[in-house]
Amino acid sequence: MSATAAHAGDHGHDHGHHHKETFITKYIFSQDHKMIAKQYLITGIIMGVIGIGMSLLFRMQLAWPKESFTIFEIFLGNWAPEGVMSADKYLALVTIHGTIMVFFVLTAGLSGTFSNLLIPLQIGARDMASGFLNMVSYWLFFLSSVIMISSLFVEGGSASSGWTVYPPLSALPEAIPGSGLGMTLWLVSMAIFIASSLLGSLNYIVTVINLRTKGMSMTRLPLTIWAFFVTAIIGVVSFPVLLSAALLLIFDRSFGTSFYLSDIFIQGEALHYQGGSPVLFEHLFWFLGHPEVYIVLLPALGITSEIIATNSRKPIFGYRAMVASILAIAFLSTIVWGHHMFISGMNPFLGSVFTFTTLLIAIPSAVKAFNYITTLWKGNLQMNPAMLFSIGLVSTFITGGLTGIILGDSTLDINVHDTYFVVAHFHLVMGISALYGLFAGVYHWFPKMFGRMMNKNLGYIHFWVTAVCAYGVFFPMHFIGMAGLPRRYYTNSEFPLFDDLADVNVVITMFAIIGGAFQLVFLYNFFSSIFYGKKATQNPWRANTLEWTTPVEHMHGNWPGEIPHVHRWAYDYSKPGHDEDFVPQTVPMKEGEEELHH
Amino acid sequence: MTTGLLTFIVLILIAIAIWQLTKIFDLSQAKADNTQIANDKDNNVNGYLMMGFLMFIYIITIISFWKWGDLPLIGNAASEHGSSVDTLMIISMVLIFFVQTVTQALLHYFAYKYRGKKGRKALYYADNDKLEFIWTIIPVITLAGLILYGLFTWNEIMDVNMDDDPIVVELYAQQFNWKARYAGEDNVLGKANVRLIDLGENPNILGLDREDAYAQDDVIVQELHLPVNRKVVFKMRSQDVLHSAYMPHFRMQMNCVPGMITEFAMTPTMTTQEMRETQKIQKKVSRINALRAAKSETLIAKGEDPLEPYEFNYLLLCNKICGESHYNMQINVIVESQEDFDKWMAEQETFGKGKVKK
DSSP: OHHHHHHHHHHHHHHHHTOOOOHIIIIISOOOHHHHHHHHHHHHHHHHHHHHHHHHHHHHHHHSTTOOOHHHHHHHGGGSGGGOOOHHHHHHHHHHHHHIIIIIIIIIIIIIHHHHHHHHHHHTOSSOSOHHHHHHHHHHHHHHHHHHHHGGGSTTOSOOSTTTTOTTTTTOTTTOGGGTHHHHHHHHHHHHHHHHHHHHHHHHHHHHHHOOOTTOOGGGSOHHHHHHHHHHHHHHHHHHHHHHHHHHHHHHHHHOOOSSOOSOEETTEEOSOOSOOHHHHHHHHHHHHHHHHHHHHHHHHHHHHHHHHHHHTSOOTTHHHHHHHHHHHHHHHTTOGGGGOTTTTOOHHHHHHHHHHHHHTHHHHHHHHHHHHHHHTTOOBOOOHHHHHHHHHHHHHHHHHHTHHHHTSHHHHHHHTTBHHHHHHHIIIIIIHHHHHHHHHHHHHHHHHHSBOOOHHHHHHHHHHHHHHHHHHHHHHHHHHHTTOBSSOSOSTTOGGGGGGHHHHHHHHHHHHHHHHHHHHHHHHHHHHHHHSOBOOSSTTOOOSGGGGSOSSOOTTSOSSSOOOOOSOTTOBSOTTOSSSBOOTTSOOOTTOOOTTO | OHHHHHHHHHHHHHHHHHHHHHHHHHHHTTTTOOSOSOOHHHHHHHHHHHHHHHHHHHHHHHHHHHHHTTOSOOSOOSBHHHHHHHHHHHHHHHHHHHHHHHHHHHHHHHHHHTBOOTTOOOOOOOOOHHHHHHHHHHHHHHHHHHHHHHHHHHHHHHOOOOTTOOEEEEEEEETTEEEEEEOTTTTOOOOBOGGGOBOSSSOBTTOBOTTOHHHHTOEEESSEEEETTSOEEEEEEESSSOEEEEEGGGTEEEEEOTTSOEEEEEOBOSOHHHHHHSHHHHHHHHHHHHHHHHHHHHHHHTTOOOOOOOOOOEEEEEOSOOSTTGGGOEEEEEEEOHHHHHHHHHTSBBTTSOBOOO
């Protein structure tokens, strides 16, 4: 370890002084992890604006069905003839909203940004193990984003079979126009995305294992790094399965194989497919699809752990339990996928097995929630915007997580499966929670990324309005779900039975529009602070972790001199026997001082 | 349309106004504190807001229950297994609300109580094995109970067998409608395959095997009739994409998968008429009809046809995204007495072009 560190030290020295960087190597084809993190973040934000914008458009259709809006004409063009959104393009919007938010914003935008930024900085490394692969990873992500967006403009429109793209709907252009070229582009984009994600994940794993500075044992790693590390492992285990699912789907679509298709009669014709099963696709898809929830969520929880501890001026409560629950969640996440398929025609016995494993996952989740709450107890809470978003995350994680007990129970799932109850559940527990994690991370590490501070008052407004609107949107949604309203309906006005849900839909949409509009406050704060924000000091939050020992001005190799050594864990806040309420990891142990958490 | 657009514009204007206000606010206090790090005043304000937010969560919960509390389908299941689903749902809900109320209170109360103050030192409190054991073991016990109860019910529901003399009905899904096929006198569905579908002069819309003796007495209909208190074994088929046969009032749902036959068995316990007479449904219907009457008035004013008044019916609807008209793939389900059912059945024609025999 020390040899590696010393070697990396020399390497960094070289970079610091001798290389002249051109605009292209510094800002575009950069191999510096900090620049790549910023590239991920800004691409993620752009994709986020598109994804959230789409949701506002289809929310308007749900509240005021089949009405004509000028705004539809402007943004949707021929997807909304005379300003009325068409039924199949509603599905296209829902599909791309889901795809963009899950993969492009909350996987790449969140994990890509903060894994890249923080892994080398917090473990004490000059850069990622492979800067080149890291760069390739970003540009593959960029390419897949471009392809995904371009699929909106092709003949027949983008993929329209839901973000889960179940065949046969996604396999047969006869079944829905979006399953033509749009779906092909979706698959190509996702294949490239997966390649990008795998390159990134392998890099994270190798870096965490090999490039920790002297003294940074695994049990001294900040919880952020634990979360990113385990997330990368889940990604490496599960993303290849999605790739194989996508490849087989490409085979069925383009080369006439029958992996997923059998006995189909459509548009007056029986097709040749024989012997395949869509249930196979569902298995392969959810083998990634469920771990994906934790790929999205764990980094957010890691970020929250760090921010809650720092701003509570207290050690994170139960460090070992937190690590253990991350590992338990990671393990369990790979054996629960079948709870998405209780009523898919799968053998009911499998349903009981998956109910069992699924409800087990509530245990480590509960431990995490309780540990966050205990960390706040008797703290000295510094209410920075990042802290508010972290507390908000714990709140939505609890509210959304609890309804998982209903959905994970196969018996109860029968009647709420694929209703708005599910939409409410997963938006709160992974969508909003992970988004809060992303915001928290941006507010907290903005000074590290851009050397300037974001405006806190705008941050407060952003948080409080978002928090109210998030509940305003998703809390009432449970009720319409339990009333039996299926998701992915263009309108529920064809069912007089659901007429009394119309006003709930209007309430939800109003909250969504207000919440969406206030994200502009964040965008303004973010972009204006890059240029005009108050200059940051080296360690504005008085935090213990190593990234705050680097200079404010970015440099290749991160530290001007030698990489600092680590003498303690990351959570010595308000430790008795020290004058300051924080003790950075680089401070050696005093004589007789104990590392209390061991 | 204008309302929506106007709201949108108003909201954007509000957003701009607030942003301008903060700018003014920032400028006014620029000298005092411009570090952009939370000070005691921020801690105070946001600490109180945390308590306010806790109240907001409680209030939105209460308002939702007060306004929409009778929307959820709980407590009036129209099938035998449905009532055990409802019981489990109620137990889970009570548990969830208890945990939600307590944990949100702790979270937000601590956020308020321990809001930062200059000079105060936080408690260095990194670990407590006993506490952590407690909050691991409590969820373990609670969940073990829920899992056991849930699995017991699940196994009972999913055990599809031919005990108790059930009738066999095929639910057949296609973009974008449903058909039902009764097994007839022999109570065995004739063989079928989509490759046998014939839309010509002598149509065979479900692709039944014309040679199969079991198929001759099958009855294909567009409306699902079921006799009350008689077990039904459903066999689901789809001819094109995935669909899902969802009958929310019976707490029943099963996907229809091309290339395979899926099953679900249930016993309806309330006729359509009985359900219409329950208080809960009557309240719902009058509420819906009030809304429809109001809508009709505006429609008439515009010179369009008014809406028909709504009468409750059980529904079978599609609950798996299946294409453009997924949102309108439904048929009525009529539960009636055995006599009425037999009478209705006698009016139908069998696949073999015969009359249904008694």
